[in-house]
Each structure stands twice: as C-alpha cells, then as structure tokens.
Amino acid sequence: MPPNVPADDSHQKLLDQLDITRTPRPFRNPHWKPSARRNKNVKQILSDTPSGSIPKPTNIAQAAQSLSTLVLEKNFNRAMYATGPAVTYTNIESAPSLHSAQQKHYCDITGLPAPYRDPKTRLRYHDREVFGVVRSLGQGVAESYLEARGAHVVLK
Incomplete structure (x- = not known):
C-alpha cells in the first residue's frame, strides 16, 4: 500500500492550483471594445466636427441649430449630384403619398x-x-x- 501523506499533499497542491473560485473574474471580457457604430447625441456630433467649420455653441439650442445647419449643408451637397431633391426629415420637398x-x-x-x-x-x-x-x-x-x-x- 502506498503512503497516504505524500499523495494527499500532491493532491491538495493540484486542487489549489485548479481552484477557480479564488481567481478574480471581471464581469466583461478584458479584450472587449465597444462598437464603432453607435448613436451620438448633439454634443458629441458637434465636438467631432472640425473646429474651423462651425464655432462651438454655448447652449443646447445653439447646438441643435448648428446640427440642423450641418444636415442641410450635407443634403445640399447630395442634391447637387443627385437628379432630384434629397428626401429627409428636415425638408418637405418630397411628393405626397399616392397610396390609397x-x-x-x-x-x-x-x-x-x-x-x-x-x-x-x-x-x-x-x-x-x-x-x-x-x-x-x-x-x-x-x-x-x-x-x-x-x-x-x-x-x-
């Protein structure tokens, strides 16, 4: 019969080595990164624009006005290369629905x-x-x- 003391000692060391209850596990994967595609609010959009094109607004009303200006400029640039007006939520140049x-x-x-x-x-x-x-x-x-x-x- 083999001696019990050395076997128990090596067995206990192996159990301690494989024990996962004491290792800290973060909630999120450490290699996780947020998606590059996400919704932005008005302040984030305005902060991402180049500083030379639009001055930084001081309040949210000015920020919203600047954002609508950006949208209109972008739509104007699209309309120059398109055959008709760009249909967006900011203009009413689209035809009414003919669906009964x-x-x-x-x-x-x-x-x-x-x-x-x-x-x-x-x-x-x-x-x-x-x-x-x-x-x-x-x-x-x-x-x-x-x-x-x-x-x-x-x-x-």
Missing part, C-alpha cells in the same frame, strides 16, 4: 372625416344629417363643392 390607404377622405360640407360618398352627387359626407343637406343641394352647388375639392369633371 394613406389618403383620408373628408366631408365636403363639414370637413370631418367622411366614411360615406353619395353616388348621385359624388359628394363625401360625414353622417346622416349631412347626407340630408347634400341631397337638398342644387345641381350647381354640388358641382361647385366638387370643383373646390378638385374632383369636378367637365365633359365636352
């Missing part, structure tokens, strides 16, 4: 949302009360409402 789901219909009489259309006069109306008014209108009045809406058709 995006177009809301409004009553020709009241201006409220109009879920109904009179087949006889082709006027849009909001409810039963307005429908009575639409039916009591003369032919020329209904056509003038259609003309104001841009739906008046003149046949030659």
Whole structure:
C-alpha cells in the first residue's frame, strides 16, 4: 500500500492550483471594445466636427441649430449630384403619398372625416344629417363643392 501523506499533499497542491473560485473574474471580457457604430447625441456630433467649420455653441439650442445647419449643408451637397431633391426629415420637398390607404377622405360640407360618398352627387359626407343637406343641394352647388375639392369633371 502506498503512503497516504505524500499523495494527499500532491493532491491538495493540484486542487489549489485548479481552484477557480479564488481567481478574480471581471464581469466583461478584458479584450472587449465597444462598437464603432453607435448613436451620438448633439454634443458629441458637434465636438467631432472640425473646429474651423462651425464655432462651438454655448447652449443646447445653439447646438441643435448648428446640427440642423450641418444636415442641410450635407443634403445640399447630395442634391447637387443627385437628379432630384434629397428626401429627409428636415425638408418637405418630397411628393405626397399616392397610396390609397394613406389618403383620408373628408366631408365636403363639414370637413370631418367622411366614411360615406353619395353616388348621385359624388359628394363625401360625414353622417346622416349631412347626407340630408347634400341631397337638398342644387345641381350647381354640388358641382361647385366638387370643383373646390378638385374632383369636378367637365365633359365636352
């Protein structure tokens, strides 16, 4: 039978060497780096711009104004090389949507949302009360409402 004392001693040394409970483990991998692509706030964007192009603003309102100026200048440069205006959230030069789901219909009489259309006069109306008014209108009045809406058709 082999002696127990030397075996226990070497066994204990091996256990101490492989024990991971006493080694400090950081929460994050030490080689981890944040992504280069991240969202920046106005101050960070303005601090990253070259100092010669825009002076450093003193408050957040001036910073936002300077940022909108940067965006407009960038869009202007894009528009010079593009065929049409650049569509962004800062301009309104884009055409309205022609998709039928995006177009809301409004009553020709009241201006409220109009879920109904009179087949006889082709006027849009909001409810039963307005429908009575639409039916009591003369032919020329209904056509003038259609003309104001841009739906008046003149046949030659």
